[in-house]
Amino acid sequence: QQQVKQSPQSLIVQKGGISIINCAYENTAFDYFPWYQQFPGKGPALLIAIRPDVSEKKEGRFTISFNKSAKQFSLHIMDSQPGDSATYFCAASKAAGNKLTFGGGTRVLVKP
Amino acid sequence: GAVVSQHPSRVICKSGTSVKIECRSLDFQATTMFWYRQFPKKSLMLMATSNEGSKATYEQGVEKDKFLINHASLTLSTLTVTSAHPEDSSFYICSARGAPTYNEQFFGPGTRLTVL
Numbered sequence: 001q002q003q004v005k006q007s008p009q010s011l012i013v014q015k016g017g018i019s020i021i022n023c024a025y026e027n028t029a030f031d032y033f034p035w036y037q038q039f040p041g042k043g044p045a046l047l048i049a050i051r052p053d054v055s056e057k058k059e060g061r062f063t064i065s066f067n068k069s070a071k072q073f074s075l076h077i078m079d080s081q082p083g084d085s086a087t088y089f090c091a092a093s094k095a096a097g098n099k100l101t102f103g104g105g106t107r108v109l110v111k112p
Numbered sequence: 113g114a115v116v117s118q119h120p121s122r123v124i125c126k127s128g129t130s131v132k133i134e135c136r137s138l139d140f141q142a143t144t145m146f147w148y149r150q151f152p153k154k155s156l157m158l159m160a161t162s163n164e165g166s167k168a169t170y171e172q173g174v175e176k177d178k179f180l181i182n183h184a185s186l187t188l189s190t191l192t193v194t195s196a197h198p199e200d201s202s203f204y205i206c207s208a209r210g211a212p213t214y215n216e217q218f219f220g221p222g223t224r225l226t227v228l
Contacts, residue, residue: 032215036219041222041224042221042222043116043118043205043207043219043220043221043222044156044205044219045219046216046217049216089155089156095215096214096215096216097144097209097214097215097216097217099146099158099161100146100156100158100217101158102155102156102157103155104154104155105153105154105155107153
């Protein structure tokens, strides 16, 4: 049972454009939703995270939008740069720091 | 701060042998460590959760006798792949959480295991 579904699997965006990645979850007990960035051969690194009591969180060029009723959340990368080319994973857990359920991942390629 | 290391970064072994992977929290005490497995171009799948001084809790479908996890100290957890086979070849990643930021997991750089 895939509890966190992520789309698209891959996307190509021009430098300066906006990358948008979507995730949907099934388990209403989840209350912590982080996004991770992973480069090839490396471990994932936390980008930004949100809890269901807010609908949006912004940190620099990264914004999470959260829709509790739809059980969906998304990551927006503004002004995408070639250095943003990586695989992005959404995740969910029942509490911050608890075991994570990951989405399938999105490979983002930013073309110069 | 909050650095997690793994050793080795890469290991190649023969089928039937055992391999030990170490996960260390370098600048904090990791009360809980998690072990994930990642196949090429795939997502991370949680294998087990270990709390310092306790037996690990394995996810459904993960063989306890094949993937031995030990978390004997607040800075070290080990994953031993016993009697490794080619299908065990994968990228193994650990993460850790502990004081003071219990609400975040910090990931290690991963270990690439290749079983010939």
